[in-house]
Amino acid sequence: MSRKRNITKYQLAQRQAVENELKNIAPLSAEHLRLLSNQGFIDYYLRMAELFPTREEAYECLEHHFKRIFRKRKFADIRSLLRLIKKMY
Numbered sequence: 419m420s421r422k423r424n425i426t427k428y429q430l431a432q433r434q435a436v437e438n439e440l441k442n443i444a445p446l447s448a449e450h451l452r453l454l455s456n457q458g459f460i461d462y463y464l465r466m467a468e469l470f471p472t473r474e475e476a477y478e479c480l481e482h483h484f485k486r487i488f489r490k491r492k493f494a495d496i497r498s499l500l501r502l503i504k505k506m507y
Contacts, residue, residue: 453484459492460503 425433452458463480470476477496484492493499 450487453487456502456506459484460499460506463499 446454453462459480463477466476466480467473470479474496477499481491481493484490493502
């Protein structure tokens with residue numbers, strides 16, 4: 419059985435401020451959600467792999483765009499992506 423804390427007026431005000439901040443964050447678009455998903459990233463990679471001289475170049479280009487949009491890489495390197503692809507298929 420969990421014990422409830424007494425919440426002060428200050429804490430209630432802070433909670434409301436945090437909830438308001440979260441409410442003001444716009445939802446991600448369908449394109450963002452697709453790229454964030456493993457399957458969406460893999461789909462883009464497989465399409466791009468046919469359009470570049472090497473798969474590594476296609477992967478790095480996709481990671482570049484991912485990082486530009488989300489400010490971080492999706493995978494550490496191409497080997498991480500290939501392990502996931504092997505696991506999924």
